[in-house]
Amino acid sequence: MARRETGTDMHxxxxxKRLLEMPGHLIRRLxxxxxxxxxxxxxxxxxxxxxxxxxxxxxxxxGIDQTALCNVIAFDRTTIGGVVGRLQRKKLITRVNGxxxxxxxxxxxxxxxxxxxxxxxxxxxxxxxxxxxxxxARERSAFKQMLKHLVHLNNAHSRAPWRPKRARRGRx
Amino acid sequence: MARRETGTDMHxxxxxKRLLEMPGHLIRRLxxxxxxxxxxxxxxxxxxxxxxxxxxxxxxxxGIDQTALCNVIAFDRTTIGGVVGRLQRKKLITRVNGxxxxxxxxxxxxxxxxxxxxxxxxxxxxxxxxxxxxxxARERSAFKQMLKHLVHLNNAHSRAPWRPKRARRGRx
DNA sequence: TGCAATTCGTCAGTATACTGACGATTATCG
DNA sequence: CGATAATCGTCAGTATACTGACGAATTGCA
Numbered sequence: 001m002a003r004r005e006t007g008t009d010m011h012x013x014x015x016x017k018r019l020l021e022m023p024g025h026l027i028r029r030l031x032x033x034x035x036x037x038x039x040x041x042x043x044x045x046x047x048x049x050x051x052x053x054x055x056x057x058x059x060x061x062x063g064i065d066q067t068a069l070c071n072v073i074a075f076d077r078t079t080i081g082g083v084v085g086r087l088q089r090k091k092l093i094t095r096v097n098g099x100x101x102x103x104x105x106x107x108x109x110x111x112x113x114x115x116x117x118x119x120x121x122x123x124x125x126x127x128x129x130x131x132x133x134x135x136x137a138r139e140r141s142a143f144k145q146m147l148k149h150l151v152h153l154n155n156a157h158s159r160a161p162w163r164p165k166r167a168r169r170g171r172x
Numbered sequence: 173m174a175r176r177e178t179g180t181d182m183h184x185x186x187x188x189k190r191l192l193e194m195p196g197h198l199i200r201r202l203x204x205x206x207x208x209x210x211x212x213x214x215x216x217x218x219x220x221x222x223x224x225x226x227x228x229x230x231x232x233x234x235g236i237d238q239t240a241l242c243n244v245i246a247f248d249r250t251t252i253g254g255v256v257g258r259l260q261r262k263k264l265i266t267r268v269n270g271x272x273x274x275x276x277x278x279x280x281x282x283x284x285x286x287x288x289x290x291x292x293x294x295x296x297x298x299x300x301x302x303x304x305x306x307x308x309a310r311e312r313s314a315f316k317q318m319l320k321h322l323v324h325l326n327n328a329h330s331r332a333p334w335r336p337k338r339a340r341r342g343r344x
Numbered sequence: 345t346g347c348a349a350t351t352c353g354t355c356a357g358t359a360t361a362c363t364g365a366c367g368a369t370t371a372t373c374g
Numbered sequence: 375c376g377a378t379a380a381t382c383g384t385c386a387g388t389a390t391a392c393t394g395a396c397g398a399a400t401t402g403c404a
Contacts, residue, residue, distance in 0.1 A: 061188075274369065358391100
């Protein structure tokens with residue numbers, strides 16, 4: 001196999017160290033790892049974490065429209081179109097024009113979608129377990145608690161905040 | 173202002189609850205929040221978190237090539253091309269063909285790039301502070317520690333793992 | 345009722361990621 | 375040295391995000 005040091009001259013050996021320990025950088029990497037673990041565990045089912053989340057939410061909220069779905073799972077309104085389009089292409093959901101509001105599309109899960117949710121469950125659980133595997137039980141619990149706390153209190157800081165169901169849209 | 177409940181019928185009120193508390197889902201949201209906070213704080217500088225990370229790493233490792241840069245900051249080799257292209261377009265770095273290895277491109281930071289790194293520092297620090305603001309000092313420290321631990325031990329699970337400088341590329 | 349303000353889904357444009365593959369180049373070993 | 379393996383940067387294709395904007399539809403209020 002070919003080998004050689006790759007252009008790194010160690011000019012400022014710990015110049016990156018601060019960067020590499022920044023929460024933002026670590027969060028980005030943890031996201032990538034978490035995403036990759038899901039794809040790996042759920043390979044046989046051909047869905048992404050994002051598609052899985054949308055599918056579960058549609059299953060829990062039959063007839064939900066796209067914007068409301070975004071509020072439930074904290075997605076961006078612009079992104080969801082493509083996601084549900086892919087779920088539709090895979091026959092996991094149906095998308096029909098809203099009856100009462102013709103601007104909306106009503107989303108319903110299909111039998112195949114329900115089957116997938118049921119069958120993929122072990123892989124989903126395994127993924128969550130693997131993500132936090134490096135921590136012991138006590139740390140794991142604390143980490144999950146802090147994650148929830150961070151996401152809740154920082155909710156408003158992304159374009160896709162979580163919004164309570166049936167709630168009045170707040171001012172910007 | 174127009175208002176109406178948005179198609180959500182609360183059919184299975186807590187059907188989403190398990191989903192919304194999954195580490196994977198929370199990590200995705202925290203990533204989005206962290207990214208948005210950075211863009212917001214560093215708006216005046218016109219760089220993304222990813223571009224900032226690359227710039228800092230190039231500054232610390234003059235002449236580094238793209239693949240080695242990927243190993244330092246755990247990026248994907250396919251993605252880095254676009255990132256450094258944008259940095260180059262903004263005159264923050266230079267990219268020249270490698271002298272010893274003509275396959276590579278040697279990356280160097282420019283004066284403007286150094287200036288940006290210096291001037292953006294307060295915004296970067298503010299971002300890190302804001303991300304973890306909901307936690308108290310003790311939690312913050314524990315969270316950072318666990319983040320590092322999770323990322324280190326799960327390192328191999330993404331396509332873009334961190335790799336030690338000048339190290340032998342391991343087998344797959 | 346009629347009009348202004350909102351909302352829904354979408355579009356174009358940009359940026360980050362990853363898969364699988366490729367030509368060009370370099371390293372390794374027989 | 376020469377053949378083979380490995381590596382570098384990149385490409386095409388797909389998926390997730392976000393900005394800003396828009397037409398169509400709905401709501402709220404004068």
